[in-house]
Amino acid sequence: MPVIPELPGNLVPHKSEQEYWLRQYVARLCGLENERFPGSQPVSFSTRDLAKLESQDFWVCEKSDGIRVLLLVQTDAQTNDQGVYLIDRHNSYRQVTGLFFPHHEDPRRPLMNTIVDGELVIDVDPRTKQETLRYLAFDCLVVDDQNVMYRTLDKRYGRLKEWFYKPHAKMMKDHPHMAHSQPFNIQVKDVKFSYHVDDVFNIDIPQLQHGNDGLIYTCVSTPYTPGTDQNILKWKPPSENSIDFKLVLRFPPSSTKPSQPDYHAKPVFELHVWCGDERGVAKYEPYDVMYVDDSEWDRMKSSDEQLDDRIVEVHWDPEIEHWRMMRFRNDKPNGNHRSVVENIIKSIADGVEKDTLLARSTAIRNAWKARQSQPPSAGPPPASKPAYPPPPKPAAAPTPPPRVEARYGPLATSAWSKVAGPTMIAGMYR
Numbered sequence: 001m002p003v004i005p006e007l008p009g010n011l012v013p014h015k016s017e018q019e020y021w022l023r024q025y026v027a028r029l030c031g032l033e034n035e036r037f038p039g040s041q042p043v044s045f046s047t048r049d050l051a052k053l054e055s056q057d058f059w060v061c062e063k064s065d066g067i068r069v070l071l072l073v074q075t076d077a078q079t080n081d082q083g084v085y086l087i088d089r090h091n092s093y094r095q096v097t098g099l100f101f102p103h104h105e106d107p108r109r110p111l112m113n114t115i116v117d118g119e120l121v122i123d124v125d126p127r128t129k130q131e132t133l134r135y136l137a138f139d140c141l142v143v144d145d146q147n148v149m150y151r152t153l154d155k156r157y158g159r160l161k162e163w164f165y166k167p168h169a170k171m172m173k174d175h176p177h178m179a180h181s182q183p184f185n186i187q188v189k190d191v192k193f194s195y196h197v198d199d200v201f202n203i204d205i206p207q208l209q210h211g212n213d214g215l216i217y218t219c220v221s222t223p224y225t226p227g228t229d230q231n232i233l234k235w236k237p238p239s240e241n242s243i244d245f246k247l248v249l250r251f252p253p254s255s256t257k258p259s260q261p262d263y264h265a266k267p268v269f270e271l272h273v274w275c276g277d278e279r280g281v282a283k284y285e286p287y288d289v290m291y292v293d294d295s296e297w298d299r300m301k302s303s304d305e306q307l308d309d310r311i312v313e314v315h316w317d318p319e320i321e322h323w324r325m326m327r328f329r330n331d332k333p334n335g336n337h338r339s340v341v342e343n344i345i346k347s348i349a350d351g352v353e354k355d356t357l358l359a360r361s362t363a364i365r366n367a368w369k370a371r372q373s374q375p376p377s378a379g380p381p382p383a384s385k386p387a388y389p390p391p392p393k394p395a396a397a398p399t400p401p402p403r404v405e406a407r408y409g410p411l412a413t414s415a416w417s418k419v420a421g422p423t424m425i426a427g428m429y430r
Contacts, residue, residue, distance in 0.1 A: 004331070005067060005122045005133055008183040009086055009094030022085065022093050026072060029113055029142045030149060030226070037091040038141065038226045039070055039117060042216060044340075044347040045235035049217075050360050052233075054367040057220040058194040059153060062204050063234060064136055065211030066121035067331045071135065073101050073114040082110045086120075090333045098181035102171050104144070104163040112145040116164060117224075120184065123209035133184040134210075138191070140164060141224055149224040156224065161188055191218075195365035198358055214240070228340075238351025240315065242326055243344050244335040245271035246284050247312040266297045271314065271323060274335045282334055287341070290314055291322035311335050316348055 012019045023035040030038045052058075070087040084099045101111040118137035124130070140160045141149050148156050165188045172178060179185075192199055194217060205212050219231035236242075248270040251261035269292050272284040290312070292300070300307060311332045314323040336344065 004065070004327075005120050007067060007069065007086060007088060007094055007120065007331075008133070009096035012085070012093040012095060014092070019093060022072075022074075023091065025074065026087070026115065029115060029147065031147055032226065035091075036226075037070075037087065037089055038115070039068065039087075039089070040139075040225050040229040040232060041227060042232035042234035043228060043230055044241065044344050045215075045217070045233045045352060046343075046347045046350050047352055049233050050352065050356075053194050053217065053360070053364050056231075057368060057371070058217045058233075059157075059191040059220055060194045060197050060200055060215055060217050061138065061189050061191045062200055062208065063213045063216045064119045064121050064189075064208075065213040066119040066136070068119050069135075070141075071114075071116040071118060071137070073111055073116075075110050075112045077112070080110050088331060096183045098183055100171070100178075101164065102167045104167045107167055107171060111164070111167070114143050114164060115141040116143075116160065117141065118189070121210040125209060132209075135184050135186050136189045137165065137186065138189040138216075139218075139224060151223065153218055153220045153222070157191065193365075193368065195361045195368060197361060201354070201358070235352065235357065237354060238348050239318070241344055241348045241351065242313050242315045243323075243341055244311050244313050244329050244332055245273060245287060245290075246335050247290070247307060247310050248272050248286075249308045266292070266294070271312070272335070273338050273341050275338050284335075285338075288323060290325055291317070291320060292325065296325070 012022065026038060027033070027035045032038060068089060072085040072087055072093075074083045074085065075081070082100060084096050084101075086094045086096060088094075101114065103109040103111050116137045117139040118135050120133065120135055123132045123134050125132070137160060139153070140156050141147070143159045143163045146159075148159055151159075165186065168186060190204060192204075197215065200215060214234060214236035217233040217235065222229075222231045225231070249267040250270055251263055251267045252265050254260045254262040269290040270286055271288045271290050273287040275283040275285055277283065305328075311329040311334065313326040313329050315326055316322075317324045
């Protein structure tokens with residue numbers, strides 16, 4: 001299993017004035033009306049998305065197995081003091097020290113307010129086994145006080161490299177001693193045109209020094225969209241698709257004291273699906289159970305870790321027709337939403353294998369080149385760019401999903417809405 005890093009930095013206290021101020025500050029920079037985590041989230045790849053790759057221009061890169069975080073560079077315009085924070089998917093802030101980002105026009109000046117999207121990974125040198133914490137940037141929301149969320153991906157990526165990364169990389173080259181004070185190394189993730197996915201499989205992924213979790217396709221022509229973005233596609237082989245649930249343990253009654261649970265017995269490992277929040281409280285409903293053999297249960301007990309009420313990543317094992325545990329996801333505040341789970345189930349049943357993806361590359365390339373050869377359509381002169389992203393246009397009606405066999409059954413209807421639920425269900429204790 002790949003090494004997942006711990007987030008560096010000092011946690012800004014929850015519900016503190018500093019956290020409130022930072023969330024408001026980020027929302028204002030992004031032009032958002034809410035103070036939630038502003039990062040975008042992909043959707044799972046399915047067969048119908050092959051046609052989407054032909055009809056629109058996408059970039060593709062490997063999906064690193066790390067921790068997704070936004071990097072905030074907050075610079076005071078009056079004093080030029082620069083603070084750097086990591087924002088995780090819990091919308092928590094950690095202040096990191098030892099980093100400085102110079103301005104792209106004058107390295108003696110600091111880069112102004114910037115928000116970059118990326119992933120923290122641990123690279124392990126295959127020869128020396130030395131570990132390096134590295135931040136792989138792949139997109140940006142704000143650069144040098146300029147909101148670029150409404151721009152297309154190629155423009156955002158250009159700003160990311162030219163305004164954010166290159167000045168910092170040059171500073172590190174000119175002053176290599178500064179590397180000792182940095183909490184992590186910084187790089188920009190390589191991307192390729194979607195029809196060069198074979199290069200990602202054959203060149204990029206074999207050279208990785210960290211874990212890989214599939215591919216990410218991102219549409220070139222669409223803006224950066226906070227929340228779930230239908231134009232960012234997460235591909236995995238169907239057999240490797242995974243889902244995050246809340247793990248709930250229920251123990252059988254004791255043989256000597258039937259009114260008490262037997263905590264020495266192997267419990268039922270219930271998987272509960274997140275149904276959103278109600279009045280600020282996460283709602284969960286039972287979905288299925290996870291299979292754990294006796295040897296795995298012995299290892300779990302010997303770890304002395306808390307198991308109950310944690311987010312667990314599981315995959316479907318077609319041989320035994322059960323969900324199997326992969327790892328705990330401490331970096332996620334909740335499991336996958338019920339709607340996401342339904343989409344992942346469809347992608348498992350209607351997934352796209354690697355060979356099918358590669359075989360489609362020629363058609364994707366031909367469609368891309370045909371679009372490039374078309375003359376630009378005449379139209380009114382472009383309007384001046386807004387200070388913040390314009391309100392999103394109504395989405396087109398989605399293509400109906402293919403009819404596939406419901407291999408895992410519909411979501412169960414639950415009489416309770418929280419994970420805690422009743423103390424006892426069908427004679428099994430919590």
